Amino acid sequence: MKNTKLVLGLAVIAMGFASCKDEKAEQADKTVDTYVMYVDSVGNVAAEDAKGNWQGIEATYELKSGEAEAAIANMKDNAAAQERLDASRAKYEALKAKYDAEKAEQEIVAVPVNAKQQLRNALFGQGKIGDDMNFSWVNAANIHSVYQQFIHTAEDNKDSYSREDWDEIKLMYEALDSRKNTVEKEGLSSDDNRKIAALKFKFAPMLKVNRMGAKSGEMKRAKE
Structure with a gap:
């Protein structure tokens, strides 16, 4: 009887660990989702609005990027999540390069020719x-x-x-x-x-x- 109770106790503990791991994995996935959705939202912002508020966009991006990186580091099987994160990072860098180029061009135009x-x-x-x-x-x-x-x-x-x-x-x-x-x-x-x-x-x-x-x-x- 004691052995039976012990086995049942171990099983409950194991289920608890598994449940905990599943929750962590699920939370990590949600964090990556949040990061991906944020980058997508930046891509949908009107160009003029994005350029005018780029400092705020970049600050939020750095925060969400850091959270996503930390979440992936805690995932046992993170290959798919890492792939999604890398794709969104590439998308963001392309947007940033585009806005930087447009800003530089505007600054050149704005400088009066002597x-x-x-x-x-x-x-x-x-x-x-x-x-x-x-x-x-x-x-x-x-x-x-x-x-x-x-x-x-x-x-x-x-x-x-x-x-x-x-x-x-x-x-x-x-x-x-x-x-x-x-x-x-x-x-x-x-x-x-x-x-x-x-x-x-x-x-x-x-x-x-x-x-x-x-x-x-x-x-x-x-x-x-």
């Missing part, structure tokens, strides 16, 4: 010449058209340029001429060379006169 860069963009094309003064993109095939755009732009806008503008134009013109010396050794055709020489012959005196005029005008205004 007057010097605006002038360079007009003379050479958008973003062609930056602070590094790199003219390596100018080659034998395009240098004639580069001179054409530069000189025609300067001629068309000569009345609106300040002394600082003309100083910048002179600096860019000399840098372009320096690049031409290199390009001549890299196969510049004699025909393009003649066309460039004609453009330079017309532009050089205009540059000198307008630059001096802008400087004189500035000095006169300063005295007044």
Whole structure:
């Protein structure tokens, strides 16, 4: 009789342990479910709303991610749960990368282009010449058209340029001429060379006169 009671007691205890383990596994699954559902909900938020509240979203994500990781660590057979967690993590990282890229793009657009860069963009094309003064993109095939755009732009806008503008134009013109010396050794055709020489012959005196005029005008205004 005593043996029977002992066996029954052990059985009850075993059932209790099993029940406890089942509850823990079930709770762990629910924690992972919560994490997965949260990531899904982030993906359903309107892009503008998500970007505007990304700091809060990320804080909540880190909390739920940590809870899910801890829950999985306590699971005996966690392969399926780990797979779900990894899939949701990849989904979240893709969303984060998307919003980060959009934010960076907006910040670039929001930064006003300074007057010097605006002038360079007009003379050479958008973003062609930056602070590094790199003219390596100018080659034998395009240098004639580069001179054409530069000189025609300067001629068309000569009345609106300040002394600082003309100083910048002179600096860019000399840098372009320096690049031409290199390009001549890299196969510049004699025909393009003649066309460039004609453009330079017309532009050089205009540059000198307008630059001096802008400087004189500035000095006169300063005295007044």
